[in-house]
Amino acid sequence: xxxxxxxLFVCLGNICRSPTAEGVFQQAVDAAGMQTLIEVDSCxxxxxxxxxxxxxxxxxxxxxxxxxxxxxxxxxxQPNDLTQFDYILVMDRQNLADVKDLWHRDGGTEPRLFxxxxxxxxxxxxxxxxxxxxxxxxxxxxxxxxxSQGLIATIREKQA
Ligand code: 4NP
Numbered sequence: 758x759x760x761x762x763x764x765l766f767v768c769l770g771n772i773c774r775s776p777t778a779e780g781v782f783q784q785a786v787d788a789a790g791m792q793t794l795i796e797v798d799s800c801x802x803x804x805x806x807x808x809x810x811x812x813x814x815x816x817x818x819x820x821x822x823x824x825x826x827x828x829x830x831x832x833x834x835q836p837n838d839l840t841q842f843d844y845i846l847v848m849d850r851q852n853l854a855d856v857k858d859l860w861h862r863d864g865g866t867e868p869r870l871f872x873x874x875x876x877x878x879x880x881x882x883x884x885x886x887x888x889x890x891x892x893x894x895x896x897x898x899x900x901x902x903x904x905s906q907g908l909i910a911t912i913r914e915k916q917a
Contacts, residue, residue: 785902
């Protein structure tokens with residue numbers, strides 16, 4: 758592993774939730790002045806959208822909050838990601854089960870639900886907004902913004 762703290766966000770398609778997390782968390786890293794310390798990436802457990810830009814609704818929702826994710830391109834989770842990243846943060850329990858299957862086989866960094874870092878009550882899952890309306894994308898952003906702040910605080914504490 759590099760001396761940087763490497764963070765990987767994982768969802769199903771890598772076109773809605775995890776690229777949103779990558780963009781929001783990268784902005785939080787920049788705002789905290791921690792760019793030289795933290796590297797961010799995202800991927801999906803599925804392969805359907807590999808090479809594609811984020812969903813246009815995710816791009817628009819992020820843009821409304823001043824974050825550009827249009828340059829991101831989907832890739833699929835690979836077994837060696839388990840040894841390349843210090844944090845592997847998944848959006849829902851299905852993602853967790855899928856990545857844990859590989860983790861049980863290969864070891865490496867244990868995947869965790871990203872919302873463990875959020876200061877929100879209720880479910881620890883970021884709901885899949887793909888088949889819903891625009892409101893779902895706003896909710897995704899709210900949850901991810903909260904968890905991003907929590908993750909920044911955690912990494913900062915560990916560095917101190
Ligand atoms: P994501 O959303 O996992 O947040 O990127 C989805 C994107 C595509 C599909 C499902 C969820 N799909 O079924 O194609």
